[in-house]
Structure formats: structure tokens, C-alpha cells
Amino acid sequence: MVTKRSSVDPIAAPGPPKVAVRAAEKRGYAVPMEQHDRSGRPAVGDGTPERGAAGVALAERRRPRWRQRLSLTLDLIRANPTGRIALKIFVAIAGAIVVTVGAALIPLPGPGWLLVIAGLGIWAVEFHWAKRLLAFTRRNVQSWTRWVTRQSLGVRFVLGVVGLVFVAAVLWLSLKYSLGIDVVARIMHYLATH
Known part of the structure; x- marks a missing residue:
């Protein structure tokens, strides 16, 4: 019917x-x-x-x-030839800006990887290669999340500590070599003088 x-x-x-x-x-x-x-x-x-x-x-x-x-x-x-070209240019530039900012923020604490993935999402509106790369990323993040949630509490705790140590090391090295601020040396000096 x-x-x-x-x-x-x-x-x-x-x-x-x-x-x-x-x-x-x-x-x-x-x-x-x-x-x-x-x-x-x-x-x-x-x-x-x-x-x-x-x-x-x-x-x-x-x-x-x-x-x-x-x-x-x-x-x-996209039905308009000029609109299609303008949309491709706009999406390419907007995605490049978001991915560049995200890549610059990766070594710092914050949403670096999240911005890179958001930039891929912007590119995926117009570019098939970005759509495939975004799907690949999504699949791997989901499989990693499923694996971690199946692990015991001790393993998850160790993974969290390793992640925090990695982020702290990257932050320390970024501040030391990009801005010339050695946080560890300043903390040691502060503890020695007080």
C-alpha cells in the first residue's frame, strides 16, 4: 500500500x-x-x-x-558553478586555519588534537580524502576507547598516569625550548630558598 x-x-x-x-x-x-x-x-x-x-x-x-x-x-x-568553487576555497581555508591552530596546540595542554579533528571535519564537507581520513580516525579512537574500557581499573590508572607524565614532559620541553622558561629549575630554586 x-x-x-x-x-x-x-x-x-x-x-x-x-x-x-x-x-x-x-x-x-x-x-x-x-x-x-x-x-x-x-x-x-x-x-x-x-x-x-x-x-x-x-x-x-x-x-x-x-x-x-x-x-x-x-x-x-554546489548547484551554482561559482558557488561550488567559492565553497571549496572557503572550506579549504577554514579547515587549514583550524588544523594549523590545532597542530600548534598539540604540545601544549589543551584541545590540540580536538581542533585537528575538527579541521578534518571541516575539510570533509568538500574533500573525499578528508572524509576517509576522518572515518579512519573515528574508527581507531573508538576501538582504542573500547579496549581501554575493557581493561581493569589498575591498567586504566597506569594508562592515565603515563598520559599525564607525557603531557607534563611535553609541556616542560615546550616551555623550556620555545620560551626559555625552565619550570623544573625554578621550582627547585624556589624549594631550595624557602
Whole structure:
């Protein structure tokens, strides 16, 4: 049984904004009209057989509305040749800035690796190599996290101590060789004089 959802139904996947579609079509650009879920299948509400209310609700939870709007906006920008080039340039520059700042912060305590991964996420909007590298990183971080959580409390404690010692050593070496501040020598001098 094939039924179509009414345009008033709040569960149906929203279509492209009509004003943007009309403007793009008026300029002669092709605008994708069907919405797709993550698997690449057309979403419910586009004339395909329904999967039931539970399937629609689950699909809506998997892909938030803001992501659908962002995806649609990016599709509209990519429909325009100038927009496509401008988007690639913008994404390349924004990703490079975030990755560079993250790489500079890696030796310091803070979100260095997090910023590098965020920069990869920005690049993944337009570049397939970044999407593959981000998926590889995600897989390895998840497998490492699963391995650590399976270990005993003692092993996790040792891993935490090793991580803290590593961060402290990197911080000490960074301050000593980049800013000329030897924290260990100052602490030893302070303890000797007080």
C-alpha cells in the first residue's frame, strides 16, 4: 500500500525552501528535490512507499533537522558553478586555519588534537580524502576507547598516569625550548630558598 504524507504532517521530511529553489531554477541551475537519508535512500515523503511511523521517527532522530537544512544549503551552493568553487576555497581555508591552530596546540595542554579533528571535519564537507581520513580516525579512537574500557581499573590508572607524565614532559620541553622558561629549575630554586 503506497500512501503519501500530507504537506501538513510534521513527521514528513522537509523539502527544499521554495524561495531558494525558485531563485536557483530561475538562474538555470539544477536543484536536487529529493531528500536522502544517510544510507543514500530517498527519505519518506518523496513519493516512495512509507516505512511506518516508527521508521520515520527513527530516521528523523538519526539526522537532525539542522543537518538536513545544512545539507540542502550546501546542495544549493554546489548547484551554482561559482558557488561550488567559492565553497571549496572557503572550506579549504577554514579547515587549514583550524588544523594549523590545532597542530600548534598539540604540545601544549589543551584541545590540540580536538581542533585537528575538527579541521578534518571541516575539510570533509568538500574533500573525499578528508572524509576517509576522518572515518579512519573515528574508527581507531573508538576501538582504542573500547579496549581501554575493557581493561581493569589498575591498567586504566597506569594508562592515565603515563598520559599525564607525557603531557607534563611535553609541556616542560615546550616551555623550556620555545620560551626559555625552565619550570623544573625554578621550582627547585624556589624549594631550595624557602
